[in-house]
Amino acid sequence: MQQSRVDRQPAYVLHTQPYRETSLLVEVLTRDYGRFTLVARGARRPRSDLRGLLLPFQPLQLAWFGKGELRTLHTADWRGGVPQFAGARLVTGFYLNELVLRLAARDDPSPALFKLYDRAVRSLVDHALTATVLRRFELALLEELGYAPALTQDHLAQAIAPQARYLCRFGAAPELTDGEQAPRGAANVSGATLVALAAADFEQPQTRREARLLLRLLLDELLGPEPLASRELLTTLYALSD
Amino acid sequence: MKNPPSLDQLIAALKVLPGVGPKSAQRMAFHLLQRDKAGADKLARALDRALLNLRHCERCHTFSETPLCNVCADDKRRQEVLCVVEMPADLLMLEQTRCYDGLYFVLMGRLSPMDGVGPKDIDLERLIARACDGVVAEVIVATNFTAEGEVTAHLIAEMLKAQGLKVTRIARGMPVGGELEYVDPGTLAQAMYERRTLS
Secondary structure (H helix, E strand, O other), rough: HHHHHEEEEEEEEEEEEEEOEEEEEEEEEEEOEEEEEEEOOOOOOOOOOHHHHOOEEEEEEEEEEEOOOOEEEEEEEEEEOOOOOHHHHHHHHHHHHHHHHHHHOOOOOOHHHHHHHHHHHHHHHHOOOOOHHHHHHHHHHHHHHHHOOOEEEEOOOEEEEOEEEEEEEOOOEEEEEOOOOOOOOOOEEEEEHHHHHOOOOOOHHHHHHHHHHHHHHHHHHOOOOOOOOOHHHHHHHHHHOO | OOOOOOHHHHHHHHHHOOOOOOOHHHHHHHHHHOOOHHHHHHHHHHHHHHHOOEEEEEHHHHHHHHOOHHHHHHOOOOOEEEEOOOOOOHHHHHHHHHHOOOEEEEOOOOOHHHOOOOOOOOOHHHHHHHOOOOOEEEEEEEOOOHHHHHHHHHHHHHHHHHHOOOEEOOOOOOOOOOOOOOOOOOHHHHHHHHOOOOO
């Protein structure tokens, strides 16, 4: 069984939880094997070297063995380059992790998703505008999951007109509208925003504002009724800074 | 063959402990009943007494038999500094260090967005009320340096700063007596990122 051992796989820790006396269950996102759970034996011992390694938002290189539900961590190596997240950046990071954990299927290898996640984490470090990082990640995540919104043609197969307004719904092409209102389950956005999204251009504040509404609508459809804890936390923090 | 109901109830009761599954619970039950009846009696009484007598300290929220715990009741301690920790075990560890003579607040938990534990699930209102008593001048946030501890620290800091209080965080870096050669890369990297000016 040569295949049951995997070496030197780029990975991120999404979440950890205590397991038995001294071990840790580690939810990881790997480049070539997707998202799954590893057991890190002895990782909770007081002097375990893994304590300073198995941290979220840190680029790691993992080796593990075993197949099936629960695999066993063999080694974890530090790849570095990302300071520990703190403050608002940390809450944003939790939001990324919650999205990946809730939406990416287990054991569904997706190097593209890994690349997206990796880029989002590193952009947060580079002090890029958080809103841009998040919208870019949300849109690309939807595309990667196969739920990319239609951004170039309306429901009558006409090209999107930048100066017009559209009603967008999950799984449907944008529909021309003449009002500013949006019925339940739809987002009212400008053609210009749709065109900008199709080009992944988040320069304009209006694009970011409308994209937030649209992407939230689409993600909520996939996430179901249970709210995202990190989003509630962000709301609490925003309320404090006002 | 089926177990008698009271044995089954004991096994089920032992399963509430973290990390104890059906097999371990059964082993514990047999041990208590067969090998160590005196110990079982002691355990039952201790549990009974603890449930009856223990409550949370009115000021710091840690476990106490009196309305005020002995730390909060000690008027020789500095009243103007308040140290926030996650669990009573953290308070005990800080007391062992003999480095701090102020007062404490024990959160009895932490935020953990990935487990669905949000701001409403820990008693932050109580902390705000305690910190805003007019005497406290500095709040030291000593939550763990895990992602969960850090996010808890951030929320506490934002809430208390909004109330106009001075908020500090315990430092992180190389362990005392640590040699660079033997420290883990994560710790060393963070010590480098958080380096300070020597004066």
